[in-house]
C-alpha cells in the first residue's frame with residue numbers, strides 16, 4: 668500500500684510506541700485505516716487501544732513513531748473539529764445541563780451554528796430527550812450524546828472508543844446502521860471494542876492488537892476465511908504429522924494422538940499425511956465462529972473453551988504490560 672499518497676480521511680499509525688514509565692502500552696504498532704469503511708480496532712482489555720486512539724487524537728504524545736490523519740498529526744490539522752470527531756470512554760457531561768445546551772456550548776467553542784446541535788440530536792435519536800438533563804441519561808443515552816458531540820463538526824473521520832458500551836441490542840443495531848450510513852458517505856470510521864461480537868456485523872475491516880502490538884489487519888471476511896476452520900486429525904503417528912506441518916500451518920496438540928491444524932484446508936492436510944505415509948484415524952473439519960477466532964488470535968481463553976492450549980503458531984508474551992487501565 669502506498670503510504671506516500673495522503674488520501675483525505677486516511678489514518679496512518681506508523682511505528683507507534685507509548686511508554687508509561689516501565690509499562691509499554693503500545694509497542695511499535697503500524698496500521699492504516701481507509702475512508703469509506705468501518706474499521707474495528709479490537710483487542711482485549713489493556714491491549715493498548717485507548718492509548719493508540721488518544722495518540723491519534725493528539726491527547727497523548729507518542730514515545731516513538733507517528734499517528735496521522737490526512738497525513739498530519741492531529742495538532743497540525745487546520746480545522747481539527749471539522750476533520751475528526753471523537754467519542755472517548757471518559758466522555759463526561761455536566762449533569763445539570765440539558766443535552767441540547769451541552770451541544771450548543773460545543774457549537775460556540777467550535778464556531779459552528781447553534782442549529783447544528785438540533786441536527787445531531789436528530790441524527791442520534793435524542794430529539795425527544797433534548798431538554799432533559801444529561802445527569803438523568805442512561806449509559807446508552809450518554810453514548811448517543813457523546814456520538815452527537817462527535818458529529819457536530821460534520822467530520823470526515825470518526826474515532827470511537829468502545830461506542831457500544833452501555834447500548835442495548837436495539838441501540839447496537841441503531842449504531843450499526845448509523846456507522847454504515849456514515850461510512851457509505853465516504854467517511855473514515857475507526858471503532859474500538861474488546862468484544863468482537865459487538866461489532867462483528869458493523870465492521871468491514873479489523874485491526875487486532877494485543878500487548879500493544881499488531882496481531883492482524885485486514886478485511887473481516889478474510890479473517891473468517893483464514894481462521895474460520897480448523898482440521899482435527901487423529902493419528903497414531905501424530906508427532907510425525909506435527910513435524911511435517913511445521914512451518915506450513917499453525918499446529919495445536921489437544922491430545923497426544925491428535926493434531927489441530929489452522930491455516931491449511933482439510934484436503935491439503937489429508938494430502939500431506941498421504942504423501943508422508945502417515946496413518947490417519949480421523950480427519951475432520953471444525954468450524955469456529957469469529958468470536959472464537961478472535962480469542963485464538965489474542966491468546967485469550969474463550970469462556971467456553973477455557974483451558975485449551977493456544978496455537979503454537981501464535982506467540983504471546985505472558986508478561987503483559989500492566990493489566991489494569
Ligand SMILES: Nc1ncnc2c1ncn2[C@@H]1O[C@H](COP(=O)(O)OP(=O)(O)OP(=O)(O)O)[C@@H](O)[C@H]1O
Nearest residue numbers: 687692712713714715716717718988989990991992
Ligand atoms: N496513563 C497511564 N499510566 C500508566 N499506564 C497506563 C496509562 N494508560 C494506560 N496504561 C497502561 O497501558 C496499557 C494499555 O492500556 P489501554 O487503556 O490503552 O488499553 P485498552 O486496550 O484501551 O484497554 P481498556 O479497554 O481496558 O481500556 C495497560 O496496561 C494500562 O494499564
